[in-house]
Amino acid sequence: MSMRMPAMRQTYKLLLITAMAVAAMFPAAGAALAAGTPAGTTIVCPVTVDHTVGVVPQPTQSASTSFVVDRIVNVTVTNNSNPSAAPNQLNVPISFRVTNTGNAAQRYALQAVSRGTNTWAMNNIRVYRDNNSNGSLDGGDTLYADAGTFGDLASDASFTAMIVADTPGTAANGDTAVYDLVATSVDAGTLTVSVETAGPNTAGVDSVFIDSAGSAAGDAVRDGKHSAGGTFTVLSTSLVNMTKTVLVLDPSGGNLPVRGATLRYTVTVTVTGAGTAQNVVISDPIPANTAYTTGTLKLNNILLTDIADIPVPDAGDVGVTTPNTVTVKLGDLTSASPVQTIVFEVKIQ
């Protein structure tokens, strides 16, 4: 019996993963739609009437009436980030979210537009879809060419888009430039900009624009477009950026944060902006209710000793510089330095 348990657990986990995958692919199925009943749905309402003559029930008479739900064209663009950009820095991204808030699949024509009040311009302005939604440009992201590049977006679905640009060398510290991302609704499967149905109802599915006005010049209400702005701010000094992720490894080979599970923390450090960040030291307290796993501290995939500078000086220690804290000395870093990756493991008590 005890032998069977792991097999059963594994089956359960697989089922769960399948269910989650299905839910991710079809967010609309079964769930209440924010954008409402899909365009083109025929809503039928049948009626019946019964009656009795004398004591004899008569045959049921029936009729029905139906209509077709028309198409709402609505799109929402929101800004996710306002980056700092060093002079001459390449590929600085502003991140946006584009959401189809209509009740039919749509495509979008995307455009990065410089705000009229800008006194200087970024160079080499492009639009990408941020395929891993991490807010930075990497190899897997898709360069926008036309409304067909990213395909159709289902009702209620969204994606992350980025305006990516290079900072001119002449930009001075504190300079700002605002760019709007404008999304224009395009009919699914085509490159035809969506048009509102004019005049009286047609037999087919009519289109109605209900979008609100966006931040870009000329983006009015009910024009099938929406936009949001983001700001590049020039920073000619350096800025240290850190991200921290955790991977949970439980004793049964799963990813449940149970007692005895290992938490593998990954801290990445980069420097943006101009100049040098001197004597960068990263300190990260060991979380409460966990204990550091001896001999797991690594910098850029090389093991560091847990003690300070013995037997040979190395960059890290655990609990020596600061009690119950991981300390790694990274020295001087610039935006040209490779990404610094610190990894260590703790166990849940």
Next chain:
Amino acid sequence: MRKIVTVVLALALLAPVAVWAQQNSGIAIRSISEIEVKQKNADGREEVKRVDATKTKVLPGETVIYTNYYTYNGDKPATDVVIKNPVPEHMVYLDGSAEGKGARIEFSVDKGKTYTTADKAKVRSANGKERRATAADYTNIRWTLESPLQKGGKGGVSFKAKVK
């Protein structure tokens, strides 16, 4: 002169057929769906007009008015006249909107298996507790005419529902 004779003859032939149809059809029912739109009338004042839902734009969130018109052509009075509508798929019943002159109005929360008046309708929630049904729980509506229909009797019953 000959033409007139022909017409009279034709009418005489048709008459029995018409009577036969009346006796058999007994009650007739017709259903329409409409939405209310604000329009400016000739004087420039805004007025609310009902427009056939099949001939106008209907979007999610729109309220649709369903009206069932009945006519009775039977010779003997019709009793137990019951008209039934489901709340259509993709729609939610609008609270308090069902109307019907001289009709008892009841609702079902179990797809028409049982009907009760609005004040008695109950549903069981996920935790097994019974609670009073709300408009969103209604699956079907039933109108029962309180008095028999005589030959030529007619009327209409209606309700409103919102497109989800």
